Structure formats: structure tokens, C-alpha cells
Amino acid sequence: MNHTLERWNITKSAELYGINEWGGGYFKIDNNGDVMVMPSPGCVKRAVSIREIVEGIEARGLGMPVLLRIENILDSQIAALNDCFLAAMQELDYKGTFQGAYPIKVNQQQQVIEEITHYGSKYHHGLEAGSKAELIAAMGMMTDKKAPLICNGYKDEEFVDLALYATKIGYKCIMVLEMPGELPLIIERSRKLNATPILGVRIKLATQAGGHWGESGGERSIFGLNTTQIIAAVDYLKQEGMLESLQLLHYHLGSQISNIREIRTAVNEACRVFAGLVQEGAQLKYLDLGGGLAVDYDGSQSNFLSSRNYTLNEYCTDIVEAVMTSLDETGVPHPTIITESGRALVAYYSMLLFNVLDVTQFQPDPLPEELPEKCPPQIKYMYDTLHTLSVRNIQECFNDTIYYRDEVRQLFNHGKITLRQRSLAEKIFWTTINEIARVSKELKHVTPEISDIERALSDIYYCNFSVFQSLPDAWAIDQLFPVMPIHRLNEEPIRNAIIADITCDCDGKIDHFIDRHDIKRFLPLHELNDSQEYYLGAFLVGAYQETLGDLHNLLGDTNVVTIRVLDNGEYEFVGELEGDSVSDILSYVEYDPKRLLVRFRKTAERAVRKGNITAQERREIMQAYEMGLRGYTYFER
Numbered sequence: 001m002n003h004t005l006e007r008w009n010i011t012k013s014a015e016l017y018g019i020n021e022w023g024g025g026y027f028k029i030d031n032n033g034d035v036m037v038m039p040s041p042g043c044v045k046r047a048v049s050i051r052e053i054v055e056g057i058e059a060r061g062l063g064m065p066v067l068l069r070i071e072n073i074l075d076s077q078i079a080a081l082n083d084c085f086l087a088a089m090q091e092l093d094y095k096g097t098f099q100g101a102y103p104i105k106v107n108q109q110q111q112v113i114e115e116i117t118h119y120g121s122k123y124h125h126g127l128e129a130g131s132k133a134e135l136i137a138a139m140g141m142m143t144d145k146k147a148p149l150i151c152n153g154y155k156d157e158e159f160v161d162l163a164l165y166a167t168k169i170g171y172k173c174i175m176v177l178e179m180p181g182e183l184p185l186i187i188e189r190s191r192k193l194n195a196t197p198i199l200g201v202r203i204k205l206a207t208q209a210g211g212h213w214g215e216s217g218g219e220r221s222i223f224g225l226n227t228t229q230i231i232a233a234v235d236y237l238k239q240e241g242m243l244e245s246l247q248l249l250h251y252h253l254g255s256q257i258s259n260i261r262e263i264r265t266a267v268n269e270a271c272r273v274f275a276g277l278v279q280e281g282a283q284l285k286y287l288d289l290g291g292g293l294a295v296d297y298d299g300s301q302s303n304f305l306s307s308r309n310y311t312l313n314e315y316c317t318d319i320v321e322a323v324m325t326s327l328d329e330t331g332v333p334h335p336t337i338i339t340e341s342g343r344a345l346v347a348y349y350s351m352l353l354f355n356v357l358d359v360t361q362f363q364p365d366p367l368p369e370e371l372p373e374k375c376p377p378q379i380k381y382m383y384d385t386l387h388t389l390s391v392r393n394i395q396e397c398f399n400d401t402i403y404y405r406d407e408v409r410q411l412f413n414h415g416k417i418t419l420r421q422r423s424l425a426e427k428i429f430w431t432t433i434n435e436i437a438r439v440s441k442e443l444k445h446v447t448p449e450i451s452d453i454e455r456a457l458s459d460i461y462y463c464n465f466s467v468f469q470s471l472p473d474a475w476a477i478d479q480l481f482p483v484m485p486i487h488r489l490n491e492e493p494i495r496n497a498i499i500a501d502i503t504c505d506c507d508g509k510i511d512h513f514i515d516r517h518d519i520k521r522f523l524p525l526h527e528l529n530d531s532q533e534y535y536l537g538a539f540l541v542g543a544y545q546e547t548l549g550d551l552h553n554l555l556g557d558t559n560v561v562t563i564r565v566l567d568n569g570e571y572e573f574v575g576e577l578e579g580d581s582v583s584d585i586l587s588y589v590e591y592d593p594k595r596l597l598v599r600f601r602k603t604a605e606r607a608v609r610k611g612n613i614t615a616q617e618r619r620e621i622m623q624a625y626e627m628g629l630r631g632y633t634y635f636e637r
């Protein structure tokens with residue numbers, strides 16, 4: 001057993017990858033080095049090895065990459081949100097209650113909606129629909145008549161009618177005005193259909209949050225009514241004798257609000273509007289604070305974009321307290337508080353698992369013992385620089401080697417240096433850079449240039465997935481997700497790597513990683529060995545990633561497996577969805593696979609007639625082509 005193997009342990013791995021910080025209690029590392037998933041936070045008795053699940057998936061014939069969903073994590077998150085709000089309300093003696101409304105757009109998969117409506121019914125956890133399709137899905141899935149069904153988004157006549165029918169059937173279906181023009185239509189349709197609508201109004205707050213989605217709130221936001229429009233809507237409703245229909249006030253500040261101060265400021269402002277509307281005679285019952293509850297992707301508990309500087313407990317307590325403080329001053333009764341948390345509810349529940357296909361390491365080639373006789377002076381200087389390198393002259397050596405390397409390149413471009421000589425110079429250069437990286441580890445402080453070397457020297461791990469399909473936010477908005485190996489965590493990860501996917505796009509990579517203080521530019525990984533696949537997981541990908549993904553390089557949906565962990569710690573496969581086949585993907589971009597087959601058969605037949613292939617070979621080639629059409633779009637071993 002080698003030395004490093006003895007000193008390394010799973011505690012060090014846990015620290016290195018921050019799993020206890022970002023895992024929300026759902027993940028831990030087992031003594032044998034596997035990542036375990038625990039559907040009830042901290043309940044080690046029901047911990048299941050993800051590596052074992054992967055083996056089970058592969059034994060059943062589904063290949064990597066796989067999106068793995070743990071159904072019970074959804075239940076735990078729904079329970080946590082509801083219990084936390086209800087506990088805060090009890091503690092502070094809040095007179096109203098709490099209800100959640102899950103925004104379908106965050107993860108629209110039927111399985112998610114089914115589980116939320118099923119498990120959530122004990123809290124009357126409802127749904128939020130932002131379009132006709134989402135409302136139609138919600139009406140088909142929901143049975144709980146006490147849970148809110150909130151309709152946001154721009155509404156045409158069909159949307160309005162559906163919502164009105166839902167109300168007639170008995171759903172607590174609340175139509176939220178997104179713009180003033182919707183009101184006359186809603187009133188006209190409700191008279192026509194003889195339905196009494198329940199209305200809400202979305203307000204533009206002056207409060208604006210930072211982060212990617214800050215623009216969803218604020219006066220410049222494209223959604224919602226400003227104060228003048230709200231007053232106009234109230235007057236209109238009064239005039240139509242329908243003010244009692246207005247029951248809900250809504251705003252949405254944006255997603256992933258990292259700073260609790262912004263959340264509190266928005267609640268305060270909204271409560272003023274709420275009280276103002278009550279003074280105007282509206283009998284408001286619901287205060288709907290939208291989404292925004294953030295996920296601590298990097299585990300730093302800070303107001304950094306990929307984190308949050310508050311716990312779920314603080315979120316709930318602060319909101320309840322802020323509502324009480326504002327409204328008690330004005331004597332307005334406590335409303336039912338609704339939040340539309342999406343991200344926080346579903347992020348933990350799925351993870352993307354993939355294998356590593358290949359590695360490129362930047363190991364400089366060995367140098368000759370001596371320089372050749374006829375060697376340009378610049379190369380000699382580089383060689384000398386390498387051999388005088390020490391802790392003390394590290395920066396000087398760094399500057400020198402770069403300077404001469406650039407000179408060598410220029411001389412080469414002017415035809416003064418041969419290709420072989422240039423190659424020697426590059427080898428010396430990279431050997432020197434490697435040495436500088438090694439020596440710099442002995443120093444406490446290094447210049448940013450030198451600390452950047454480590455990144456430049458990191459390996460590239462080629463992995464079997466597509467960033468564009470499976471982690472679109474990592475590409476589009478530089479969102480950080482925790483990524484780590486799911487096994488071998490009792491071994492020291494001695495390589496530093498960035499991750500490349502199998503699209504042939506230079507953006508198809510992950511080279512920013514979570515860190516508790518900063519952003520890491522490389523990820524420590526284990527060396528590959530020949531006897532065993534090496535599996536990585538990208539975690540907390542349950543929110544927003546599944547349907548935003550695209551078909552870059554025609555890589556399609558991955559296989560999806562859902563498991564439920566039972567009370568005794570065993571688990572069952574409750575869902576298996578095969579990913580897209582090549583033929584599926586081609587149909588999405590308007591090919592007809594049957595016609596492709598016919599055309600290709602003709603091409604092959606012509607090759608037979610020309611004598612390029614035999615008839616027997618044609619058969620084999622056609623079989624391979626047909627197999628390819630039926631196959632998975634990802635790399636298959």
C-alpha cells in the first residue's frame with residue numbers, strides 16, 4: 001500500500017468536495033469511499049450507495065449517462081418547507097396559515113407533479129401554472145380542492161375559460177393579473193360562463209434583488225402592475241361590483257435570492273401594498289411571495305450567487321415576522337402566506353451520473369540529457385533557467401522562460417529556427433512550468449500569475465454527457481453545481497482536472513467548480529485505472545435543467561431512473577425511462593428515419609454494383625446503420 005493511500009481518508013474527501021456543506025443532509029461518504037444518498041436527512045440507516053445503484057442500472061441494460069432521481073427526497077423537501085413555516089407561525093403566534101404552490105416550470109415532469117400533489121396533499125401544497133399547458137397538466141393531476149392552483153402568465157380567452165371552469169368544479173384556482181388588459185376579458189368570460197373568479201394581482205415592487213434573475217422584480221420588471229395600475233384595477237372591479245373577487249396579492253422577486261435582506265425588504269413593501277388594498281375595501285386573504293428561496297449549491301452559506309446567507313428556518317421566521325410587524329401596525333388580519341418555491345423543492349432530488357471516457361494529461365515529454373550542439377542561444381537560456389530554478393527566483397524564472405519561449409516562436413515564424421528546435425523549446429518550457437508549479441507549493445504567497453499555473457496544467461477528463469443537454473445553466477449562466485466522484489473517496493484524488501463533455505464544442509466543458517471561499521478552476525479527481533469505470537456525479541440538478549437542455553450535436557435526453565428508498569434501507573426502481581435514440585433525435589430535427597434508411601440502402605447498393613463492397617458486406621453495413629438508429633446518442637461501451 002502506498003503512502004498517500006494510508007494518509008488519505010473519507011473525512012478529507014468530504015472536506016475537499018464540501019459534501020456535508022452543500023448536501024442538505026441527503027448525502028454522505030461511506031467508509032468504503034462511496035457517496036451515499038439518504039432520503040431522510042441524516043438518517044444513516046436508510047443510506048444507499050450511489051455506486052451500487054449505478055451497478056444495478058447498468059446490469060439492467062441502461063447505460064451512462066443517467067439522470068437519477070430519488071423520489072423520497074421530494075417528500076422530505078415538501079415536508080421541510082411546510083413544517084418550517086408552520087412551526088415559525090406557531091412560535092410567533094401568527095393567526096393565518098401557510099400554503100405552498102409548486103411552480104410547474106421548474107421541473108414539469110409528470111413524476112414530479114404526481115409526487116408533489118400526492119405527498120403534498122397532507123399540507124394542501126398546490127401548484128402554480130404559468131401557461132395553458134401547465135394549467136391543463138395541473139387540472140389533470142390535482143385532486144386536492146383545498147390546495148391553491150395559481151395561474152400566472154399572460155392569459156388568452158382559452159386560458160381564462162379553463163381557469164374559470166376549474167373554479168366552477170371547486171378548485172381553489174386563483175387567476176393572477178399580470179397586466180391591466182386581462183381584467184375586462186376575465187370579467188366578460190366569467191359572466192358568460194356564470195363563474196365567480198378568484199383573482200390575484202401581481203405587483204411590481206421597487207425592491208430589486210441582485211443575482212441572475214433580479215430583473216424579475218423591480219419596477220423595470222416586465223411582469224406585474226405598478227401602483228397606478230393597481231388602483232385602476234381596484235376601481236374597475238368596484239365599478240363592476242366584483243371587488244370581493246380580489247383575494248390575493250402576488251409578487252416574484254426572482255430566483256435564487258442569496259441575500260435574506262432582499263427577501264425581507266420585499267416582504268415589507270408588499271405588506272404595505274396589501275394593507276393599502278385592504279383599506280381600499282379588497283378582502284384579501286392570500287399573500288403570495290413567489291419563489292426565490294435559494295439553494296446553497298456551494299455550501300458556503302454566503303450571499304454568493306450560488307449560495308444563500310440564511311437557513312430555511314431563518315427564511316420562514318423572517319418572513320412570518322416581517323408580515324406580522326407590517327400588518328399588525330395597520331390592524332389588517334394575518335393572511336394565508338403562500339410561497340411558490342420551486343428550485344429549493346426539487347434541486348436535491350436529481351443528480352446526473354456519468355462515466356469518464358478518457359484523460360489528457362499535461363505531462364511534459366522527457367528532455368534530452370544534453371542540448372544538441374547547434375542550438376540557438378534562446379533555447380540555451382531556457383535550459384539554464386530550468387536548472388537554476390529555486391524557491392527564491394521562482395518569479396524571475398517564470399518571466400524568463402515565457403520571454404524566451406515567445407522569442408523562439410517569433411524566430412520560428414521568421415524561418416530562423418527549425419520545427420524540431422521549436423519542439424525542444426516547448427518541451428523545456430512546459431517542464432519549467434511544471435517545476436514552477438511544484439516549487440511554488442512550498443511558498444505561502446505566490447503571484448496570481450503563478451497560482452494560475454495549476455489551472456493551466458490541469459488534466460482534461462472527457463466525460464460521457466452533454467453540458468448543453470443536461471446542465472444547460474452551467475453553460476448559459478455559469479451556474480455552479482457540485483461535481484464529485486461517487487466512489488473511491490478513500491483514495492486521494494491526485495489529479496487536478498477540468499471536465500469536457502462529448503459534444504465537439506469548446507464550450508462543452510465544466511471548468512468552474514464550487515468552493516467555500518471562491519470559485520475553483522479545477523476539480524481534484526482520481527487517476528483512472530484500467531480495471532474499473534470511473535463515475536462522477538453532478539448534484540442538485542433537479543431544478544430548471546431538464547427541459548431547458550437542447551440537442552447540441554444531436555445528443556438527446558439521457559436515460560432516467562427513479563428510485564424510492566424503503567424504510568428498511570432497501571430501494572426499488574419506481575421508474576425507468578430510456579433516453580432518446582438516434583432515430584428519436586433525428587425526427588425532432590425533421591428527418592424521417594425510414595426515408596434515411598431507404599436512401600442509405602440505395603447508396604450501399606450502388607457501392608455493391610461498383611464492386612466497392614460485396615452483397616454480404618452491404619448486409620452488415622445496413623445492420624450497423626439500423627442498429628445505430630435504434631441506439632443511444634451517448635457513448636456506449
Ligand SMILES: *Cc1c(COP(=O)(O)O)cnc(C)c1O
Pocket residue numbers: 103105106128152252254255256290291292293340341342343344
Ligand atoms: C420561476 C418562478 C417561480 C419559482 O422560483 P424559484 O426561485 O425556483 O422558487 C415562482 N413564481 C414565479 C411566478 C416564477 O416565475
